[in-house]
Amino acid sequence: SRCFAIVPAAGSGSRMKSEQPKQYLSLLGQPLIRHTLAALCAAPVIDRVYVVLSVGDQEWDKHDWRPFGDRLVPLFCGGASRADSVLNGLRAIADDTSEYDWILVHDAARPCLAPWHVESLVRELLHDEVGGILAVPVADTLKREDSTHRVAATVPREGLWQAQTPQMFRNVMLKRALESARNVTDEASAIEAMGLRPRLVRGDPTNLKVTFPLDLHLAEWILQHRED
Ligand code: C5P
Numbered sequence: 001s002r003c004f005a006i007v008p009a010a011g012s013g014s015r016m017k018s019e020q021p022k023q024y025l026s027l028l029g030q031p032l033i034r035h036t037l038a039a040l041c042a043a044p045v046i047d048r049v050y051v052v053l054s055v056g057d058q059e060w061d062k063h064d065w066r067p068f069g070d071r072l073v074p075l076f077c078g079g080a081s082r083a084d085s086v087l088n089g090l091r092a093i094a095d096d097t098s099e100y101d102w103i104l105v106h107d108a109a110r111p112c113l114a115p116w117h118v119e120s121l122v123r124e125l126l127h128d129e130v131g132g133i134l135a136v137p138v139a140d141t142l143k144r145e146d147s148t149h150r151v152a153a154t155v156p157r158e159g160l161w162q163a164q165t166p167q168m169f170r171n172v173m174l175k176r177a178l179e180s181a182r183n184v185t186d187e188a189s190a191i192e193a194m195g196l197r198p199r200l201v202r203g204d205p206t207n208l209k210v211t212f213p214l215d216l217h218l219a220e221w222i223l224q225h226r227e228d
């Protein structure tokens with residue numbers, strides 16, 4: 001079975017307080033998503049990288065994607081939610097993939113994906129029954145609030161992980177999961193809702209998701225200080 005990447009990039013980026021969708025914000029002089037796609041296209045284990053853009057995307061065609069060649073395929077079929085975008089992508093590529101191929105879903109907004117992140121994930125999961133995700137152990141102690149912003153409970157961080165991407169599952173299983181559980185914030189929760197248990201593969205915090213303006217600076221710093 002082969003490995004394909006799907007990159008949902010059809011979000012509006014409302015938390016960034018910017019007019020431009022965050023995947024196109026400038027990071028080291030290039031659109032953020034270009035770093036993300038470069039990292040995935042450079043991974044020898046990945047056969048092809050599909051990027052799911054919103055139907056009305058005005059920005060994609062302004063950039064030159066030819067250096068990526070035919071390893072990169074844009075699909076203008078984004079949906080109302082991240083899960084819908086991924087599902088639309090899976091449907092769009094159905095004729096070019098088999099049911100048992102692995103799909104690595106990776107956020108456009110994680111531009112600091114390193115080669116070893118992809119290699120660890122695929123090495124650990126290639127023969128797995130279910131698949132799994134990159135994740136990092138939670139560092140902070142967590143508090144659950146009550147309705148007055150007081151602490152209702154302390155959630156012990158022991159055994160808690162932060163989910164990252166890529167999230168790697170079999171094509172047919174992922175499609176089935178997303179078709180039945182639509183209100184999910186990641187692919188793993190849809191798989192879990194089918195009663196399956198995705199594996200946690202340890203990544204590291206440099207694979208951050210650019211969500212708030214500070215994250216852009218952190219991402220630039222990480223990319224500039226990477227030794228490879
Ligand atoms: O908003 P959030 O950071 O959770 O988005 C995660 C990823 O999902 C982003 O890469 C975003 O572009 C993508 N997304 C999408 N379609 C949507 C909403 C988000 O492809 N409708």
